Amino acid sequence: MTDTADSARPPGPADEASPGSPRAKRAFTNVLINTLIANVTTSFLWFALTFWVYIETQSVLATGIIGGAYMLFVAFFAMLFGTIVDRHRKHRVMLISSVISAIAFLIAGLLYAWQPESALLDLGGPWFWLFSGVILFGGVIEQLRNIALSTTVTLLIEEDKRANANGLVGTVQGLAFLVTSVFSGLSIGFLGMGWTLVIAIVAMALTFVHLLFVRIPESAPVPDENATSALDFRGSVQAIRLAPGLFALIIFSTFNNLIGGVYMALMDPYGLTLFDAQTWGFALAFASTGFIIGGGLVAKFGLGRLPMRTMLLVVIAMGLLGAVFMLREWWPLYVVGMWLYMMLVPPVEAAEQTVIQKVVPFTRQGRVFGVAAAMEAAAAPVTAFLIAPIAEFLIIPYMDSSAGQRQWGWLLGEGEARGIALICLFAGLIMVVAAIAAFFTRSYRQLAELYAAAPEQAPDGGTDGADDPGVESSDADAEAAADADASRPADHRSFDAPAPVRGQPPEIPDRRR
DSSP: OBOHHHHHSOSSGGGGGSTTSHHHHHHHHHHHHHHHHHHHHHHHHHHHHHHHHHHHHOOHHHHHHHHHHHHHHHHHHHHHHHHHHHHSOHHHHHHHHHHHHHHHHHHHHHHHHHSOHHHHTOTTSHHHHHHHHHHHHHHHTHHHHHHHHHHHHHHHSOGGGHHHHHHHHHHHHHHHHHHHHHHHHHHHHHTHHHHHHHHHHHHHHHHHHHHHTOOOOOOOOOOOTTOOSSSOHHHHHHHHHTSTTHHHHHHHHHHHHHHHHHHHHHHHHHHHHHSOHHHHHHHHHHHHHHHHHHHHHHHHHOOOSOHHHHHHHHHHHHHHHHHHTTSSOOHHHHHHHHHHHHHHHHHHHHHHHHHHHHHSOGGGHHHHHHHHHHHHHHHHHHHHHHHHHHIIIIIHHHHHSHHHHHHHHHHHOSOTTHHHHHHHHHHHHHHHHHHHHHTTSHHHHHHHHHHHHSOOOBOOOOOOTTTOTTSOOSHHHHHHHHHHHHHSOGGGOOOOOOOOOTTSOOOOOOOOO
C-alpha cells in the first residue's frame, strides 16, 4: 500500500531512509538497543520490588497483588498507548516513555528516602500502595515503547525481513527476562532497595540521553479525522474488521495466553518442590535462555511463507511440551521442558506481529497492537487467579488421595506435586486441540489469503527537520497530500483498506465525516 503523502512527495533525500536502507537499519539497531536497556531496567525494578516485599513481609498476598496489578495496568493502558503511537512520531513516543518512567522511579526513590522502610512495608498503610503503585506505573509505561517498537519494524524494515526483525525483538525481551531474573535478587540481597532504585533511575535516564542521539526517519502522522477519543476504540475495531480473520487471530492469541496463565501460576510452586529457592532461581535463569535462542532462530531463518501456519504448528508443539514435562517428578525433564517451551514463545509472538504488520495499514497499527496487548495481558492473570485456588483446594488434595493415585498414578507416577502435573497435562492437551481446530476454521483461510494478497506496506519514510536538518520537513507534504485528497470527489478519495480476499465481498470504507 502506498501512502498518499508518499505519492505526493517527489523523490529526494528521504528515499535514502526507505525501509531496509542502511540508514533505516542503523536506526532500528539503535532503537533495539535502547529498548533492551529500558526493558531490562523496568523488569529489573519490578522483580526487585516483588523480591523485596516478599523477603521483608513473607506475604504471598502482597506479591500476588503486585504481579496481578501490573498485568491489569498493562491491559487498561494498552489501548490508550496504541492511540498515542498512531498519533505521534515513534521517536517522540519513546522519549515520552523514558521521561515518564524515569520520573516515576525518581518519585519512588524520594518516597524511599523520605519514609522509613517499616512504613513502606506496612500493607495496611497508604505508603506501601503508593510506593508500589508508582514503581508499577513506571514499568507499565514501558509498554508504550514496546507498542511503538512493533510499528517501527514496519517503518524501518522491508517486508520480507520483518519476521526476522520480530525475532530480534523476541531476543531482546528474552534477554531482559534472563538478566532481571538473576540480577534483581542479587541487587536486593547485596545492595538493598535503595541502591536498586538508584540503578534503575540512572539506567532509565541513560536511555533518554541515548534516544536524543537516535534519528528515526519518519514524518508527522496524518491526523485520523474519525479518531474522536483518546482510546479510539471504534477506530481500533474498524481496523481489525477490515482484515478478515484478524480478530480470530487476536482471540486465539488471547486464548493461548489464558492457557499460558496456568503455567504462570504453577511453574514456580512446582519448581520449588524440586529445588531450594536459590537453585530454582538459577534453573529459571537457564530456562529463560530459551527465549534468546528462539528469538535468534526467528531472526536467522524467519517464519516461512505462511507465518500463521508456523504459529499454529509451534503452538501444537508448545501444548505437547506443556503436557509432558511434568509427567514424572524428575528435575532434568522439567528444566529441559521449560527451556524448550520458552524457546517456542518468540516464534508465536513474532508470527502475530508479522501478520499485523502486513495486513493492517501503518497508520492504524498502533491501535491494533494496543487492542491485542490489552486482551492478551488481561488473559494470563485471569487464569492465574482462577487456577491457583482450584489447584490448592480441589486438584492437589484429590491427587494426594488414594482415589486420585489409583486413577492417575499409571500416567503421572508418584510425587509431591502430582496435582500440578495433572492440571498442566490437561492445559497442554487443550492447547493442542485448539491449535489443530484453528487450521480448519474459515478465519484461518481468510487471513492466510489476505496475508498472501496484501500489498506491501509503504509507510512514509520521510524525516522531519528536527530529526535531520538536511531533509525538509514532510509536514507540508502531508498537508498538501491531505488537501489534494480532500479536493477530490468523495467517491475518488483514498482510504486505507486491505486488498480484497478471493471469495469475499470487498470492504466498503466508512466515508462519513
